[in-house]
Amino acid sequence: MLTYECIPVGMLQSNCYLLRDEGSGALALIDCGFFNRAVADAIATQGGDLRYLLLTHGHFDHIQGAQALRGRYPNAQIAIGAEDAPYLRGEAESVAGWKSKHSVAMEPDLLLHEGETIQVGGGVLRVLETPGHTPGGLCFFAEKERLLFTGDTLFYEEVGRDDLPGGDWATLRASLERLIELPGDAVVLPGHGQVSSLAHERAANPYVGLAE
Numbered sequence: 513m514l515t516y517e518c519i520p521v522g523m524l525q526s527n528c529y530l531l532r533d534e535g536s537g538a539l540a541l542i543d544c545g546f547f548n549r550a551v552a553d554a555i556a557t558q559g560g561d562l563r564y565l566l567l568t569h570g571h572f573d574h575i576q577g578a579q580a581l582r583g584r585y586p587n588a589q590i591a592i593g594a595e596d597a598p599y600l601r602g603e604a605e606s607v608a609g610w611k612s613k614h615s616v617a618m619e620p621d622l623l624l625h626e627g628e629t630i631q632v633g634g635g636v637l638r639v640l641e642t643p644g645h646t647p648g649g650l651c652f653f654a655e656k657e658r659l660l661f662t663g664d665t666l667f668y669e670e671v672g673r674d675d676l677p678g679g680d681w682a683t684l685r686a687s688l689e690r691l692i693e694l695p696g697d698a699v700v701l702p703g704h705g706q707v708s709s710l711a712h713e714r715a716a717n718p719y720v721g722l723a724e
């Protein structure tokens with residue numbers, strides 16, 4: 513059974529989520545825009561067994577803590593969508609004129625693809641490819657716990673930008689339609705801002721096309 517806590521970090525208050533498998537104590541982070549004492553303390557308080565850093569996408573405000581994490585937790589594997597790996601490697605620009613703004617280029621340990629699963633102790637996360645905000649954007653779905661980590665694809669009554677390099681509205685829209693049609697009422701845990709639910713977004717998000 514996976515539980516989570518949310519630690520907003522950095523200037524843009526990017527949500528860094530710490531997941532814990534209650535059975536084994538295994539931990540995973542989803543996004544780490546900035547590695548600070550709050551993140552380090554949360555990991556330590558939860559037992560320190562960090563297995564993964566899972567990146568929803570390659571923008572600097574979600575990946576900047578990766579280098580520090582690799583140094584501090586050498587057993588944690590750093591994973592990103594295959595199409596977004598160039599951001600981590602420092603080859604792609606997050607914003608026009610900006611390289612990904614973290615100084616050290618990094619090679620990810622794992623490249624993630626649609627339908628793959630990540631095992632965090634006894635907990636399971638499914639990889640959903642949701643491009644549009646970036647070419648290799650991902651969401652992570654803990655189906656059993658009904659937790660949907662949406663990165664910068666879906667926010668509370670909002671959606672991610674499509675106007676940054678590599679963004680595309682038609683692609684983002686298709687990804688949103690797919691998320692919103694996931695069965696049931698998952699908790700929506702976005703990359704910025706407050707928690708929501710799929711039911712709320714179906715009813716109230718003006719960008720998903722299903723509000724009537």
Ligand SMILES: [Zn+2]
Pocket residue numbers: 569571645664
């Ligand atoms: Zn972003």
